[in-house]
Amino acid sequence: FRTLDQVEVAGKRVLVRVDLNVPMKDGVVTDATRIDRAAITLAELADKGAKVIVLSHFGRPKNGPDSENSLSRLVAPLSKALGGRPVAFAEDCIGPKADAAVTALAPGGVLLLENLRFHAGEEKNDPAFIAALAQNGDLWVNDAFSAAHRAHASTAGLANKLPAAAGRLMQAELDALTKALGGGDRAKTVAMVGGAKVSTKLDILTNLVTRVGALVIGGAMANTFLYAQGHSVGASLCEKDMADTAKTILEKAAAVGCKIVLPVDLTVSGEFKAGAENSVVAATEVPDGKMALDIGPASVAEARKAFEAASTLVWNGPAGAFEIPPFDAGTVALAQAAAELTQAGKLISVAGGGDTVAALAHAGAVEKFTYISTAGGAFLEWLEGKTLPGVAALAA
Numbered sequence: 001f002r003t004l005d006q007v008e009v010a011g012k013r014v015l016v017r018v019d020l021n022v023p024m025k026d027g028v029v030t031d032a033t034r035i036d037r038a039a040i041t042l043a044e045l046a047d048k049g050a051k052v053i054v055l056s057h058f059g060r061p062k063n064g065p066d067s068e069n070s071l072s073r074l075v076a077p078l079s080k081a082l083g084g085r086p087v088a089f090a091e092d093c094i095g096p097k098a099d100a101a102v103t104a105l106a107p108g109g110v111l112l113l114e115n116l117r118f119h120a121g122e123e124k125n126d127p128a129f130i131a132a133l134a135q136n137g138d139l140w141v142n143d144a145f146s147a148a149h150r151a152h153a154s155t156a157g158l159a160n161k162l163p164a165a166a167g168r169l170m171q172a173e174l175d176a177l178t179k180a181l182g183g184g185d186r187a188k189t190v191a192m193v194g195g196a197k198v199s200t201k202l203d204i205l206t207n208l209v210t211r212v213g214a215l216v217i218g219g220a221m222a223n224t225f226l227y228a229q230g231h232s233v234g235a236s237l238c239e240k241d242m243a244d245t246a247k248t249i250l251e252k253a254a255a256v257g258c259k260i261v262l263p264v265d266l267t268v269s270g271e272f273k274a275g276a277e278n279s280v281v282a283a284t285e286v287p288d289g290k291m292a293l294d295i296g297p298a299s300v301a302e303a304r305k306a307f308e309a310a311s312t313l314v315w316n317g318p319a320g321a322f323e324i325p326p327f328d329a330g331t332v333a334l335a336q337a338a339a340e341l342t343q344a345g346k347l348i349s350v351a352g353g354g355d356t357v358a359a360l361a362h363a364g365a366v367e368k369f370t371y372i373s374t375a376g377g378a379f380l381e382w383l384e385g386k387t388l389p390g391v392a393a394l395a396a
């Protein structure tokens, strides 16, 4: 696909799809990472003299416009991320208000259009809606990797109407992900997958065993695997009805030569609360009435060995109940091991999806990984091996 290096943008109306779907509390952005990352592309386009027209969704509105999901609240944060450049706003993303604002936009200017999802045509990928968006652009730049798992008008449909290019964030995400999992040497690739349930990560686990040399499984989902191997899990969170599925994954892994690294010890407690009394037991011997809430130190050491044997690491999900100390210890130690190997130049480490960034931030490891994806659901679908419509549209 083309990048910003291959397109002429001076004087052109460039529709830039970004993802301003950021966490907010009481009207204040609580994590501006996506805004800051998108601003790099927007600033470059503005500096090159483009008329920069910013498209995004926010939330999941279903009944037309509502103030809770208005992108007007993102004007000031976006302007701040752009070093104080003015950002104009149009109260609609198509129609007379949008058209007038685009007409008024000067080269080098930035205009944010109202939430795309205020129109049902966005999620329906409706041709009439696509045409209404496209009439205000000469070029479509997709910089929303984190929305690339959606086949919506702005993330995929516009490619049928306008010349397309990837923005810098999209480019960075795809570069990092391709290096991490598509590096060629499967034996030297390790994945760490954690989280509560096998059921929600089934497709990821099934795909990864064919893509990596070693798969470290942490979090409560490890209990389901231990149970499937015939071990008692006490009162631990465990999807007993997934035991056969877990067994199938273990068999598939063995057949394709993927080493599965399950916990060898666990931190257990009778209570799920911060500071609860706890002890470390062998993973095969969880006492009745006790819950496994974290992987133990020997498990961390085993996982670390798998990291040391690899040259690239893909990480998704926590190793234990990291929100509730001391059950964060396994996640913190493992994240720090990955960070340390990365900093020593021994590992390319890429993480993303759902709870992952919060867990790594808690471990103080975010800055030390090679790359942290801005994507949640899109990262997970990528780990499942799915084609992302937003990426496919760029390649078409």
Ligand code: 3PG
Binding pocket: 019, 021, 059, 060, 146, 147, 150, 375, 376, 377, 378
């Ligand atoms: C996200 O936050 O993962 C993206 O912005 C996609 O949002 P969606 O799940 O509402 O499509």
